[in-house]
Amino acid sequence: KAGVTQTPRYLIKTRGQQVTLSCSPISGHRSVSWYQQTPGQGLQFLFEYFSETQRNKGNFPGRFSGRQFSNSRSEMNVSTLELGDSALYLCASSLVFGESGKNTGELFFGEGSRLTVL
């Protein structure tokens, strides 16, 4: 069974640009969540999607957005990039119980997308 796939793995952008990152969850996983990891702040929750709906959001500005498609694949977008947005962006998927959307509790992470903003 393929794991969580994130693309691109590495990318370099300049300030003011925007970036879109993609995440393909494990087949059958319908919950997708995103995290930002930096040396100074550690792992921070960005948002979570289930059934194409964002159902929770972390404490990040509106420049950070995301969406989920009907096949559970997800994208996140960061607009007007700042130097401080340089980070490893991680996507995780998980199984849910039926239509309740309740997670089984185990997150499967991808290898991340390393974003460098110059």
Place this chain on the structure above:
Amino acid sequence: LAKTTQPISMDSYEGQEVNITCSHNNIATNDYITWYQQFPSQGPRFIIQGYKTKVTNEVASLFIPADRKSSTLSLPRVSLSDTAVYYCLVGDIRGSARQLTFGSGTQLTVLP
């Protein structure tokens, strides 16, 4: 949100048992405790999860006292390949509107 506190780093020798403690004083009734392992340039990997008392799987044990304000991850007989950062995660991860808090992580270094 349940704030967590872990030691920043720990050293151990091959073959020893390692115990990493996570403090989470304001854990909520519906919160679970989950531990993840992360190697450089990789995403975290699930190790173990528990709600109360003791949980054991093929790689680790998790001890949770009755008040649930702390938890201890126990790794038996560590090897060099166990050198990684270990994260304690506390939250209602089975809820539909969850808030997750990752701890600052503990860098475990296993020495030969």
